[in-house]
Amino acid sequence: MSTDPNRATAAAILPLVGGPDNITSIAHCMTRLRIGLRDRSLVDDEALRALPAVLGVVDDDTYQIVLGPGAVARVTPQFESLVEEGRSPAAPAAPHPHPHPHPHPVTADGLADRGAALKEAQKARNSTPFKLFLRRLANIFVPLIPALIGCGIIAGLGGMLTNLGWLPAVVPALAAIASGFLSLIAVFVGHNTAKEFGGTPVLGGAVAAIIVFPGVAKIDAFGHSLSPGQGGVLGALAAALLAVQVEKWCRRWVPEVLDVLVTPTLTVLIPGLVTLFGLMFLAGEASAAIGAFANGLLDTGGTFAGLVLGGLFLPLVMLGLHQALIPLHTTLIDQTGHTVLLPILAMAGAGQVGAAIAVYYRLPRNRSLRATIKSALPAGFLGVGEPLIYGVSLPLGRPFVTACVGGAAGGAFVGLFHQLGLSFGSTAIGPSGWALFPLLDGTSGMGATVAVYAGGLTVGYLVGFAATYFFGFTSQMLADLNTDPDPTPDAVAEPDKAPALT
Incomplete structure (x- = not known):
């Protein structure tokens, strides 16, 4: 038996979700292991909730097992490994009924089942085009969160050292480490956007990289010189979405013999020009408006705004x-x-x-x-x-x-x-x-x-x-x-x- 507690957790979870052949996809966010299932009835919710490492389960568009920050990033690779090792060419086992009904509604298990039922009902109402689009947006930005956290803490450490006057030679190094990712975040957003919407990730990143290229300062758009980074993540998102559409069009109409040359060229060139002479300016204006609105809202009506935001978030x-x-x-x-x-x-x-x-x-x-x-x-x-x-x-x-x-x-x-x-x-x-x-x-x-x-x-x-x-x-x-x-x-x-x- 493995002495790795993360592998042990993964091994305990796997049979309770129907085994390797019942898994169609595996991913994770900050706190949850997200798995796609062939047959939902093979999952034993009660036994999963009883595992010490499991903080809860959520049945949404994917089946989500809450493991907590840190733990989920360690358990997921082990879970993926066990699924790959255990897959067989045989069809998954036939569904079986759950052996543990919960007739009493006032136990913790009963309440958990009621919560799962409410979540399932909400899931049906959530399957609208708008909410599905929001989930896809989340899939773009959630993978960036670990880097944002790490760089944010490093930036905070640098600020603390500056205020205390300690280690002045180290502070510029910390600033460089903390700021490097943020200066290129548009590239990562473009990469993830193309990946999420069915394009080639590196082409999405290439188009988004235009936004942070210092040379854009030499280009005039709408009577104003562009600034590197103008439009930020919104511009990168829009540019990569356009790149995906251009790439899909090219895949349909460009002859196969020319595809390797023409498709990537047009996928970068057309959205690149649109980005420089339109999207950067428009996204920059939108970003500035978002920042001004958020800060202005809290500066002038902070108490009421905080009450509404804090009260409605759940x-x-x-x-x-x-x-x-x-x-x-x-x-x-x-x-x-x-x-x-x-x-x-x-x-x-x-x-x-x-x-x-x-x-x-x-x-x-x-x-x-x-x-x-x-x-x-x-x-x-x-x-x-x-x-x-x-x-x-x-x-x-x-x-x-x-x-x-x-x-x-x-x-x-x-x-x-x-x-x-x-x-x-x-x-x-x-x-x-x-x-x-x-x-x-x-x-x-x-x-x-x-x-x-x-x-x-x-x-x-x-x-x-x-x-x-x-x-x-x-x-x-x-x-x-x-x-x-x-x-x-x-x-x-x-x-x-x-x-x-x-």
């Missing part, structure tokens, strides 16, 4: 619409070095954590649900909210609403300080909760920035807890849920005794 996640924000975050980071939106949106996770703790204390006899909350809370504090959303608050209903109230309060707190002139953001997208602290960057010094963000989290925790504790349950809900679905002799003898939340 429903956006549930609807899949949060993916539309990824290009906005990336554009803001490309423009100013940080996104002012993410710390406010992170307050939704704080409200969720506070709500989950309130559920824990309101249901002292439901040991099953309390065990789920205890296991999911550490991930929740680090910004991984799916286990709490789909395993606790969403299937319960009212606690999901009160969690949003906590997020709104935390968002309003952070927005208020933006309105007062203490503006800050995150140098990368992806983490939230406590994991966002190393990525914070502001105009008023790191101490004030950290204090405001920590204050927002605290407000989100407290309001989410209070709203859920006092308004998250009806008397009937408490009567139905505050029971031990699987009592032991000790539990029967001491029904009011509950384990401490540690």
Whole structure:
């Protein structure tokens, strides 16, 4: 047996999703292993949730197993290796019914099943052309997140050393390391866009590279000289999408004998000219408008804007619409070095954590649900909210609403300080909760920035807890849920005794 814990986790997951022959695709994002399945009925959801390394499961366009940041990047290659090793030419086994029905709705498993059912219903409504397009946008930008995080933390370290006056010879090196990726992010966006929409990735990257080429400063468009980087990620996205269309047209109409010469030439030339004499200027104007709007919104109406953004983010996640924000975050980071939106949106996770703790204390006899909350809370504090959303608050209903109230309060707190002139953001997208602290960057010094963000989290925790504790349950809900679905002799003898939340 392998001593590698990541391989052991992958080996434990594989038979529970139907084995190698049931897997059609494998990918991962920041926290989730995403797999395509031939036969969904071969998956044992209950056994998957019971694995110590699994924080939750989400059934969407792909089957998603929440492993958490860091762990998922280590488990996925091992999972891919096991799938390749285990594939056979034989057809996958016939479907079999799940042997573990969940007749009792008030256990943690029952709530998880209810959350999965809600997710499945939402999935059907999410399969619209617009939402499918948003998912494709996410597939373009999500692979960039690890580099954004790493470079963001390095930039923060360089800023801290500058403020402290330490190691002045090292600071320029850190600045070069942190800025190198961001200066070329348009190229990566172009590469991923072409890959996602069916083109040749390197041709998409080649067209997008025009945007960051210093020589564009010699070109006039719309009566103005272009600037290297003008249009940023939006320009790269548009240029690569155009390149994909030109390439597909060429593949259809260019004779095969000329394809190797003509297709790549036209794929770079035509979108390249359109980019230089149109897209860079238009995308630059759009990027500037996005930055001005986001900063102006928080500068003039920060409290209200923070309340709305923090309160609505959990429903956006549930609807899949949060993916539309990824290009906005990336554009803001490309423009100013940080996104002012993410710390406010992170307050939704704080409200969720506070709500989950309130559920824990309101249901002292439901040991099953309390065990789920205890296991999911550490991930929740680090910004991984799916286990709490789909395993606790969403299937319960009212606690999901009160969690949003906590997020709104935390968002309003952070927005208020933006309105007062203490503006800050995150140098990368992806983490939230406590994991966002190393990525914070502001105009008023790191101490004030950290204090405001920590204050927002605290407000989100407290309001989410209070709203859920006092308004998250009806008397009937408490009567139905505050029971031990699987009592032991000790539990029967001491029904009011509950384990401490540690």
